[in-house]
Amino acid sequence: MKNMNFSISATCESATRTVVKARNFQMIIDEPAALGGSNNGANPVEYLLGALSGCLNVVGHIVAKEMGFDFKGMKIDIEGGLNPAKFLGQPSDERTGFQHIKVKIRPNTTASEETLNEWAKVVEERCPVSDNIGNATPISISLGK
């Protein structure tokens, strides 16, 4: 198959508020007051977790259909912990991002536990956002005017 490209364009309106355009959609990203922001939107790491949930949903439905079991959707809770030291410029041996991301999926289905365990394994393997978080992805930054 041919590669597909996706892109966004972001305007940094303050030190914490970012307005993102993705096609005709907008995301408002900010930090809570406790992290120095104006709390106008979810913060970047919450958006990361949100992206993961949305991707698991799409792939979850595709794989359930392929496996042929009754699947009426799901709820997904995701949490992660990080140490803000390095982010804030303090000496730290900890990584700056989430150290571990925990996903709890509550599917609405009559499928067996065995079927669902196999389903979850395949979903994680085929989910693009899970891949980009679970495995290293090269990021290149260039500067322009």
Added chain:
Amino acid sequence: MKNMNFSISATCESATRTVVKARNFQMIIDEPAALGGSNNGANPVEYLLGALSGCLNVVGHIVAKEMGFDFKGMKIDIEGGLNPAKFLGQPSDERTGFQHIKVKIRPNTTASEETLNEWAKVVEERCPVSDNIGNATPISISLGK
């Protein structure tokens, strides 16, 4: 420093539409019609790129302040390409997520190119979302009722 926890809760309203709650904020994630969705919002991989832009903004401002140069914000364009074969269940040797993410930053500053190159290097190292994409992060999925 103490670890900080972040979490989201997602309701999968259709095979492509996901409504995410992060504290008191909401994200509507969907797929365009070409990917089988109802196009009610940006898609999961666009949210991933958006999260990266928001995080680069916050860290960019912190590092510029530390380095003591004049910094009046920036625009950030991010793009990535992925091959949808594995995601869609077709045989493929390609990874399922973005193969490469390209970030173009246009800072509004009078700082020298040398200063900005150093700044960009430090920003990438300290940005939590860059870390979670650039380096492997363990994801654990559990199933519940």
